[in-house]
Amino acid sequence: MRNRVALYRILAVAIPLVLIELACRLGWISRLTLPPPSQMVVGLYGILASGRMNAAILETLKNVLLAFTGSVVVGVVLGAAIHRNAVARRLLEPLFSTWYAVPVYAFYPLLIVMFGLGDRPEILIGFMLAVVAVITATLSGLDSVPQVLIKTARVFRLGPVRTAWQVALPYAAPHLFTGVKLAVAYSFIGVIGAEFIMSQSGLGYEIRYAYDNLDNSVMYPLIVLVLVVAVAVNMTLDAWDRMLRERRGAGR
């Protein structure tokens, strides 16, 4: 069963890729629109081997990492604080539920004036997108903690911080992990999106620069790189998540 599912998954990815490759090679899709996928991979290898994009790649990854780390730390702390305060929660929940329709990029000029050109506005955009996912995941995770555990912690006279750290957050870990995965995705989206709009460096800027110059030999390999990195990070976290869940299930 498992092997068959794995085979189907590979087919579900491979068949469209082969069809696109064929359509490009046979000239059904113009190379100006979409070069064959194999050519994108070869181009990506050339770009990575030449090392000319390394600075941009490293800068984007560094900013994504900063946005992600900040959002997880701040999000868990804020989530735990909001969970303890019913008034704050009632006030803020409507904000969280509409947050992802807010065009966060609209605040980019404001952030540039406040924090200067450079990396900080981009990191903040990624952070603003990611932190709300972590907060909502922390809230729903803490909601799932059984009262008996909280009461036990009280019997052992644990303070609120130790209760959160030693009892509630470990119990809520699976929910938190969902938030962490979303935070990775949103950090990428925020940072690369900000680089697209107004920036002189980073992967988003390089893709836009290549697009403006109709340079498909750079643009498509870089897009492939962004997709591959985002998906690889997501799948790694997913595998880790599954491992943790299985271990937890076995422990009971």
Place this chain on the structure above:
Amino acid sequence: MKLLQPPGAAAVLLTVILLAAWQAVFMIAGPLAIASPASTFAYLVQQLSGPDFWVHVWATGQAFLIALLIAIAGGLAIGLVTGLSATASQTAEPLLMAANSIPKIALYPVVLLLFGIGLPAKVAFGAIHGIIPVAIFAMNACRAIPPVLLKTSAVLRLTPAERIRSVLLPSALPDIVTGIRLGFALTLIGTILGEMFGSKSGLGYLLMTAIGLQNTQMIMSVTVLLIAFAATVSTALLAWERRLRQRRGG
């Protein structure tokens, strides 16, 4: 807490707090960085009373509605078909999750090359943002249906249409509405992003030109308008979702 008891009181208080925070940021950062609430609302009223602004509102509205219809119809089709088969849902789940984590903004040059600048590109960009959450929630909603209900409907020899109408939809609807709520927000932001990069009309285009010209009143006007619209619709969807869950629980 008593203060927040009447319905809507929380929303009103939140709005007041956000406006105060906005005013505070304005006082710290200054008029070059951000327009004040008062000047933004004056500007917005002035814009809304002329015809030019409405052309852009209409352009965005049209693209957004088409994109939302595609995202909901496509997402439900993917989710319902994969959700009813264990093999299909196991195959599709990691693929959908991976697709969800892609920074879709990196795909905008591809969308523009495929569709050209204009309405189809905006619609496509909105729809690719919204379709995956709708699909994921619909799929998981179907998987969560108790098997006994599906078996009963098989025993009763319901036709597929009857099965969807009388078993599937009632039990999966609350989760499907959650997916539609997320899909709604993401389709809106996707459409706006599509307009920012690949269009000469719509609120996203206004936003992008305003960013270029440092027109802070326009930036904040468009942002306020979008937030107000998104907040109204997603609050309504949230209320619908709660009602559905209560009905199922009771």
